[in-house]
Amino acid sequence: xxxxxxxxxxxxxxxxxxxxxxxxxxxxxxxxxxxxxxxxxxxxxxxxxxxxxxxxxxxxxxxxxxxxxxxxxxxxxxxxxxxxxxxxxxxxxxxxxxxxxxxxxxxxxxxxxxxxxxxxxxxxxxxxxxxxxxxxxxxxxxxxxxxxxxxxxxxxxxxxxxxxxxxxxxxxxxxxxxxxxxxxxxxxxxxxxxxxxxxxxxxxxxxxxxxxxxxxxxxxxxxxxxxxxxxxxxxxxxxxxxxxxxxxxxxxxxxxxxxxxxxxxxxxxxxxxxxxxxxxxxxxxxxxxxxxxxxxxxxxxxxxxxxxxxxxxxxxxxxxx
Numbered sequence: 001x002x003x004x005x006x007x008x009x010x011x012x013x014x015x016x017x018x019x020x021x022x023x024x025x026x027x028x029x030x031x032x033x034x035x036x037x038x039x040x041x042x043x044x045x046x047x048x049x050x051x052x053x054x055x056x057x058x059x060x061x062x063x064x065x066x067x068x069x070x071x072x073x074x075x076x077x078x079x080x081x082x083x084x085x086x087x088x089x090x091x092x093x094x095x096x097x098x099x100x101x102x103x104x105x106x107x108x109x110x111x112x113x114x115x116x117x118x119x120x121x122x123x124x125x126x127x128x129x130x131x132x133x134x135x136x137x138x139x140x141x142x143x144x145x146x147x148x149x150x151x152x153x154x155x156x157x158x159x160x161x162x163x164x165x166x167x168x169x170x171x172x173x174x175x176x177x178x179x180x181x182x183x184x185x186x187x188x189x190x191x192x193x194x195x196x197x198x199x200x201x202x203x204x205x206x207x208x209x210x211x212x213x214x215x216x217x218x219x220x221x222x223x224x225x226x227x228x229x230x231x232x233x234x235x236x237x238x239x240x241x242x243x244x245x246x247x248x249x250x251x252x253x254x255x256x257x258x259x260x261x262x263x264x265x266x267x268x269x270x271x272x273x274x275x276x277x278x279x280x281x282x283x284x285x286x287x288x289x290x291x292x293x294x295x296x297x298x299x300x301x302x303x304x305x306x307x308x309x310x311x312x313x314x315x316x317x318x319x320x321x
Contacts (some may be wrong), residue, residue: 099130
């Protein structure tokens with residue numbers, strides 16, 4: 001067990017710079033073998049580097065708990081600093097960002113709704129301005145934000161996360177998409193031409209992205225605010241899948257209106273207006289603060305904004321006015 005107090009330092013040594021990628025990999029992977037593979041070192045060399053880092057910080061950094069390693073409190077604080085320092089160091093030595101010649105990959109974590117609405121304008125925009133740039137789309141699921149640490153890791157491992165603006169605090173963001181909710185109703189549901197709050201309280205639900213991604217979707221939260229608990233029969237991490245799970249049943253689900261033109265032509269489903277008093281569906285792009293001044297990331301954010309503006313110019317289907 002390391003307990004020595006680290007010596008105060010006023011300058012950065014060359015060894016510190018060499019150790020930074022190893023430190024970052026160890027703290028991220030929490031495993032000597034995987035960290036070595038990540039940076040191209042043997043297990044023995046990575047173990048030796050961990051021993052030097054332990055002496056350097058006077059702390060174990062990684063401690064075994066069962067079969068796994070966990071970060072010490074000091075290491076948890078070091079992880080964010082190591083990420084920021086490594087990203088800053090990379091930017092010092094990388095070539096200036098030029099979308100016309102860049103081969104960088106931008107990874108976006110988003111729902112199937114955001115992907116469906118944005119991909120139409122985003123992919124052609126990217127291809128015309130940055131033919132070598134690659135786009136990676138990571139599907140959000142209910143496990144992505146079980147706590148703040150999960151969300152922080154998701155933001156660190158991607159170039160942005162698209163979520164409702166009130167779901168995240170303390171990270172830079174820009175407003176991206178706006179929409180409204182419609183109700184998808186199975187033909188066995190005893191509903192006439194309009195869904196009521198009583199229907200919402202008594203009929204079984206297909207709940208999209210719940211109970212997580214900051215607790216639950218806005219329609220569920222609104223019903224709970226009225227003192228009623230929805231009868232959630234099925235939960236699914238998808239908006240597009242909801243109509244298939246409603247078709248021919250007495251279930252209901254809420255989906256964003258701009259998805260309705262993209263729904264399969266299913267028998268046994270009706271799309272009706274939402275009875276929600278606050279019916280807006282708003283989405284923002286969130287990113288890790290270390291990316292704010294990165295030229296490539298600025299270009300990516302601007303491109304997303306242009307794609308979103310183009311997508312919002314197309315009126316949603318008039319199926320449920």
